Amino acid sequence: MELKLLRALLLxxxxxxxxxxxxxxxxxxxKDQIVPPTAAPNRAxxxxxxxxxxxxxxxxxxxxxxxxxxxxxxxxxxxxxxxxIDRLASEGIxxxxxxxxxxxxxxxxxxxxxxxxxxxxxxxxxxxxxRAVVGDELRMLPEHFNDQGYFTARVGxxxxxxxxxxISWDVSEFAQSREPGKKNxxxxxxxxxxxxxxxxxxxxxxxxxxxxxxxxxxxxxxxGNLPLSWRATTESPxxxxxxxTATRIIQLLAENRDKPFFIAAGFHKPHQPWVGPAKxxxxxxxxxxxxxxxxxxxxxxxxxxxxxxxxxDPNLAERQKKQAIAAYHAMVSMxxxxxxxxxDALERLELDESTIVVFTSDHGFQLNEHxxxxxxxxxxxxxxxxxxxxxxxxxxxxxxxxxxxxxxxDLYTTLIDLAKLPxxxxxxxxxxxxxxxxxxxxxxxxxxxxxxxxxxxHGDTIREKRYRYTEWTPLPGTDGETMRELYDIQEDPFEYxxxxxxxxxxxxxxxxxxxxxxxxxxxxP
Numbered sequence: 001m002e003l004k005l006l007r008a009l010l011l012x013x014x015x016x017x018x019x020x021x022x023x024x025x026x027x028x029x030x031k032d033q034i035v036p037p038t039a040a041p042n043r044a045x046x047x048x049x050x051x052x053x054x055x056x057x058x059x060x061x062x063x064x065x066x067x068x069x070x071x072x073x074x075x076x077x078x079x080x081x082x083x084x085i086d087r088l089a090s091e092g093i094x095x096x097x098x099x100x101x102x103x104x105x106x107x108x109x110x111x112x113x114x115x116x117x118x119x120x121x122x123x124x125x126x127x128x129x130x131r132a133v134v135g136d137e138l139r140m141l142p143e144h145f146n147d148q149g150y151f152t153a154r155v156g157x158x159x160x161x162x163x164x165x166x167i168s169w170d171v172s173e174f175a176q177s178r179e180p181g182k183k184n185x186x187x188x189x190x191x192x193x194x195x196x197x198x199x200x201x202x203x204x205x206x207x208x209x210x211x212x213x214x215x216x217x218x219x220x221x222x223x224g225n226l227p228l229s230w231r232a233t234t235e236s237p238x239x240x241x242x243x244x245t246a247t248r249i250i251q252l253l254a255e256n257r258d259k260p261f262f263i264a265a266g267f268h269k270p271h272q273p274w275v276g277p278a279k280x281x282x283x284x285x286x287x288x289x290x291x292x293x294x295x296x297x298x299x300x301x302x303x304x305x306x307x308x309x310x311x312x313d314p315n316l317a318e319r320q321k322k323q324a325i326a327a328y329h330a331m332v333s334m335x336x337x338x339x340x341x342x343x344d345a346l347e348r349l350e351l352d353e354s355t356i357v358v359f360t361s362d363h364g365f366q367l368n369e370h371x372x373x374x375x376x377x378x379x380x381x382x383x384x385x386x387x388x389x390x391x392x393x394x395x396x397x398x399x400x401x402x403x404x405x406x407x408x409x410d411l412y413t414t415l416i417d418l419a420k421l422p423x424x425x426x427x428x429x430x431x432x433x434x435x436x437x438x439x440x441x442x443x444x445x446x447x448x449x450x451x452x453x454x455x456x457x458h459g460d461t462i463r464e465k466r467y468r469y470t471e472w473t474p475l476p477g478t479d480g481e482t483m484r485e486l487y488d489i490q491e492d493p494f495e496y497x498x499x500x501x502x503x504x505x506x507x508x509x510x511x512x513x514x515x516x517x518x519x520x521x522x523x524x525p
Contacts, residue, residue, distance in 0.1 A: 042350055050420060051418065052261050053145070054346065054357045056265045056339060056359045059266070060270050060364075064328075066081065074367075075290035075291070075293065076292050076369075079288050082333065084336045085336050088339065092398065093398075095388040097385075098386050099407050100362065100407070100408050101451065103450065104125070105160050108408065110163075112409060141411070144424045145415075151260070152263070153171035155174075155175065156175045156266030156268060157267070175241035175244055178191065180210065190207070190210065190275065193233050197286045198286055198323035200230055201315060204219075220312060230273060230275065231276075237279075237338075242268055246338040246341050254349055270331035272375075274328055277334065280331070280333045301497070301501055303484075306470070313374055321368055325368065352393070353393050357389075360386055360411075365382065379470050381468065397440055402444075404442070406433050417434045431524060431525070446522075449461065454472075457475065458474075468495065472484070
């Protein structure tokens with residue numbers, strides 16, 4: 001369907017959402033006014049019938065979200081504005097301690113989609129294709145749903161860009177690109193308009209004509225790792241790549257109401273570059289942004305593989321750093337608006353009482369913590385902790401908070417458990433957290449596990465209730481000794497003091513090292 005028609009359908013939903021209450025009640029009686037003509041008849045779903053699944057995954061989203069701010073008291077998160085995600089949290093169960101298996105897109109997504117941990121998938125970098133190790137026969141999460149009679153669709157980023165073909169769907173589509181001549185969106189293009197308060201350092205002569213990913217990276221002499229960059233544009237929200245994703249997802253919801261579905265919306269933002277309508281930037285004035293108050297010697301006790309400050313990042317002036325954080329929040333607010341559109345569409349299409357809604361991110365994101373860390377790939381809390389919200393069709397435990405540890409690798413087994421599907425042929429390495437949805441306060445896992453590879457070292461982490469402990473072990477053929485990090489998150493939530501260097505904590509290090517080696521099986525509920 002043409003983009004103009006898709007936007008027209010979205011406009012129908014938007015207009016309906018702003019009708020006065022009396023007029024809306026009258027319109028609701030006339031379904032033709034709120035349901036597009038292409039919509040399928042809605043199937044009747046009883047308690048014993050299989051629910052639908054709307055899976056929403058956001059790229060590079062930390063917990064700078066309104067409903068998480070009480071448990072993430074960071075000054076650079078304080079201006080987060082996410083009313084729609086907060087609404088979802090009030091209607092669902094919010095998971096306080098959700099962690100990724102790797103703070104990097106490709107390995108994290110390969111893990112959650114396969115139900116296997118990185119050690120089993122073999123995916124530990126941006127380039128490895130998931131099928132290269134797991135083979136073609138393994139059924140990824142949406143494929144297993146499809147095998148059981150579900151209609152499956154994805155729009156936007158669910159796998160990792162060039163690896164989207166690793167999963168078969170009934171419908172598989174990319175977000176539409178804003179880059180001239182490119183049909184599908186790939187992050188990196190910078191438009192020639194910037195209405196932000198403070199410009200980034202990529203703005204040079206010729207920028208007003210727009211810059212391709214290659215043109216942005218060329219002056220830096222590298223092929224990847226975009227510099228911190230942003231543009232406040234004159235676009236309407238519907239015109240952005242993620243806006244086209246929201247529009248198309250709504251259409252798919254409408255057209256497939258007559259069957260059980262697993263539909264996945266993959267929003268690219270707040271992945272870099274931070275480009276979107278100025279209306280979202282205006283919600284986050286630069287002078288309201290606070291920078292992290294990091295001790296000047298913070299990184300002196302941190303092993304070298306544990307951090308990475310790109311050479312061009314320190315060139316940002318203080319107001320540019322604030323603008324970068326504001327631009328990140330602007331992108332989160334933009335995605336929040338699309339989440340609101342999807343939630344409204346479920347209600348308009350009378351799918352809200354038959355659909356499980358899952359909202360999460362593939363990993364977190366650093367916002368100038370630890371003396372200048374940006375991006376991900378780190379084992380710090382800002383990179384490994386993610387939001388996770390699950391809304392059940394019956395509103396079960398709405399607004400409750402589950403404090404037990406959960407991991408994204410748990411999503412596969414949890415969703416097939418909720419949908420009453422059999423297990424796949426391969427053994428899953430996650431744990432269904434369905435019991436936490438039924439009883440959020442119950443005791444659960446003792447810890448979560450994650451990993452990173454950096455500078456010839458492999459970092460393995462155990463995050464338990466009080467401590468985060470990481471061992472950086474040299475890879476085969478690499479010289480060096482194992483290096484360790486230990487942080488008391490209860491007393492030191494910003495992870496400023498590496499206690500592994502303090503002999504008073506030798507016993508704690510020894511205990512956590514044993515638990516790390518025992519692995520995830522020993523931490524099960």
